[in-house]
Amino acid sequence: MKLSKRIENLPPYLFVQISKKIAEKRAKGEEVISFAIGDPDLPTPKHILAELCKAAEDPSNHRYPETEGLPVLRKAMAEWYQKRFGVKLNPDTEVLPLIGSKEGIGHAAWCFLDPGDIALVPNPAYPVYAISSQLAGAEVFNLPLNKGNNFLPNLEAIPQNILSKAKVLWINYPNNPTGAVAGLSFFQEVSNFAAKHNLAVCHDGPYSEIAFDGYKPVSFLEADGAKDVGIEFHSLSKSYNMTGWRIGMAVGNAKMIDALRRFKSNLDSGIPQAIQLMAIAALNGSQEIINQNCAIYQRRRDRLVEALRNIGMEVTAPKASLYIWAPVPESYTSASFATELLDKTGVVVTPGTGYGTAGEGYIRLSLTVPDEQIEKGIAKLTGYKKSS
Ligand SMILES: *Cc1c(COP(=O)(O)O)cnc(C)c1O
Numbered sequence: 133m134k135l136s137k138r139i140e141n142l143p144p145y146l147f148v149q150i151s152k153k154i155a156e157k158r159a160k161g162e163e164v165i166s167f168a169i170g171d172p173d174l175p176t177p178k179h180i181l182a183e184l185c186k187a188a189e190d191p192s193n194h195r196y197p198e199t200e201g202l203p204v205l206r207k208a209m210a211e212w213y214q215k216r217f218g219v220k221l222n223p224d225t226e227v228l229p230l231i232g233s234k235e236g237i238g239h240a241a242w243c244f245l246d247p248g249d250i251a252l253v254p255n256p257a258y259p260v261y262a263i264s265s266q267l268a269g270a271e272v273f274n275l276p277l278n279k280g281n282n283f284l285p286n287l288e289a290i291p292q293n294i295l296s297k298a299k300v301l302w303i304n305y306p307n308n309p310t311g312a313v314a315g316l317s318f319f320q321e322v323s324n325f326a327a328k329h330n331l332a333v334c335h336d337g338p339y340s341e342i343a344f345d346g347y348k349p350v351s352f353l354e355a356d357g358a359k360d361v362g363i364e365f366h367s368l369s370k371s372y373n374m375t376g377w378r379i380g381m382a383v384g385n386a387k388m389i390d391a392l393r394r395f396k397s398n399l400d401s402g403i404p405q406a407i408q409l410m411a412i413a414a415l416n417g418s419q420e421i422i423n424q425n426c427a428i429y430q431r432r433r434d435r436l437v438e439a440l441r442n443i444g445m446e447v448t449a450p451k452a453s454l455y456i457w458a459p460v461p462e463s464y465t466s467a468s469f470a471t472e473l474l475d476k477t478g479v480v481v482t483p484g485t486g487y488g489t490a491g492e493g494y495i496r497l498s499l500t501v502p503d504e505q506i507e508k509g510i511a512k513l514t515g516y517k518k519s520s
Pocket residue numbers: 170231232233234235258304308336338366367368369375378379380
């Protein structure tokens with residue numbers, strides 16, 4: 133049997149490799165503390181689960197859902213955007229529920245790129261932007277994110293010959309993996325730039341609700357003209373501890389939303405209706421869970437930043453997201469330092485290069501680790517300082 137080139141050229145998904153490495157260590161009986169994966173350890177709130185239990189009993193939720201989601205769900209999504217960001221959305225034309233935002237992010241490439249087109253993709257970044265662009269036959273032009281540019285792409289540095297073939301611009305704030313944030317002025321620059329160069333902007337914003345020290349991230353759609361040039365992906369995964377239920381959304385430009393809906397309607401049959409009802413409960417219910425989550429993550433961030441500084445690393449505390457993006461000590465690469473930490477301390481971190489070549493020189497630590505595990509990890513890291 134011969135597989136498609138598309139599959140043969142596919143790199144293994146980052147977390148698959150990490151999970152394998154952890155399993156190997158654990159099989160040998162070694163204790164491993166993993167800061168590698170950004171998946172909330174906190175449970176889905178009770179009032180959201182109650183909705184699932186109720187919905188499961190109702191036979192009308194046992195049948196095929198509609199691709200475009202329940203009208204009441206789209207309305208709840210639009211109202212949440214209005215309440216949270218002051219952004220007005222038409223629930224019928226500017227809101228599309230997704231089977232987790234990763235689904236929509238992966239499918240977006242097929243809607244906005246033809247073979248030979250260019251996608252402008254930050255590096256480092258969530259791997260799906262670049263891989264889905266390549267699967268759709270497009271080329272990827274990297275926009276490096278580094279300390280020098282505050283982890284914001286320098287749009288003016290993109291060469292004219294690239295811009296003339298570029299169709300899509302991906303951005304993601306609060307950022308995974310760097311923990312960087314973007315203000316309205318950057319989003320305004322993106323909106324203006326996209327209008328000038330005829331680009332479709334895809335802003336991925338699953339961490340807008342995970343922020344610290346009173347900081348409130350803004351939506352790309354708050355920028356003037358944003359809805360004329362782009363869409364925003366959002367997710368219930370990180371905000372409401374719902375990664376396992378798979379529900380997110382794309383909102384914004386009606387032409388882009390319609391393209392995604394048309395593409396999806398040919399491939400999937402929508403989100404299980406009981407899960408749509410959970411999402412309505414999450415969006416319409418008390419948002420207190422978000423404050424509680426952020427307080428927990430902020431405490432973990434502070435503990436971990438302190439511990440990393442104690443072993444001599446120069447770490448900036450992130451204002452938002454679930455990640456600490458830490459430069460590795462001199463004479464190490466991302467991979468050699470991650471390997472050394474794992475071998476010497478049993479602590480797993482993600483090498484920055486897992487998110488792209490420009491992640492070299494960094495490791496990423498996730499805050500989605502239970503408190504007692506964090507403390508164990510910190511004790512192990514502290515041991516590393518003594519042994520080296
Ligand atoms: C977690 C994450 C997502 C995916 O969220 P789902 O809605 O669970 O698919 C998308 N983008 C980034 C940058 C993420 O970190």
